[in-house]
Amino acid sequence: QQQVKQSPQSLIVQKGGISIINCAYENTAFDYFPWYQQFPGKGPALLIAIRPDVSEKKEGRFTISFNKSAKQFSLHIMDSQPGDSATYFCAASMDNQKVTFGTGTKLQVIP
Amino acid sequence: DAGVIQSPRHEVTEMGQEVTLRCKPISGHNSLFWYRQTMMRGLELLIYFNNNVPIDDSGMPEDRFSAKMPNASFSTLKIQPSEPRDSAVYFCASSLGRGEAFFGQGTRLTVV
Secondary structure, eight states: OOSEEEEOSEEEEETTSOEEEEEEEOOTTOOBEEEEEEOTTSOOEEEEEEOTTOSEEEETTEEEEEETTTTEEEEEESSOOGGGOEEEEEEEBOTTSOOEEOOOEEEEEEO | OOOOEEEOSEEEEOTTOOEEEEEEOOTTOOEEEEEEEETTTEEEEEEEEETTEEEEOTTOOSTTEEEEEEETTEEEEEESSOOGGGOEEEEEEEEOSSSOOEEOOOEEEEEO
């Protein structure tokens, strides 16, 4: 059972553009929604996270938008750079419980 | 802190052999996770421990897979006997239980 659905599977964006990755979850008990960034040959690394009591969180060029009623959340990367090229995973968890990952989005930012 | 440490980084073994992957979590973290990553199936949670106790092993694919956490600073994932379809990158991650998982560099396993 896929509890966190992620789209698109891959994304190509021009340098300076906005990258948008979407996720939807099913379990309303989830209370923590992190995004992970993975470069080739490396493990996923926590990028930014949000709790459901806020609708948006921004850190630099990265923003999470959260819609609790729709059970959806998204990652926006503003002014996308070639160095942002990586695979991005959304995830969801509850305290002291396992982190459930989406299927990943491979982002390529072209100059 | 050096982060989550996994060994070996690469492992090539013959079908039927026993493989043991090792993980040292971040000191003070109380949750430990083993994940497998493949192109076809993405990131799959195999098992996770909380305070050294296995909580959910429903992701362990077969009885050939076993995991132990004898103390708070060490865990192993064993595959016996190994098969070619076990070839993947295996990640260990640890957490303070708030949902933030810190991953190791992974072990790339190739079974020939």
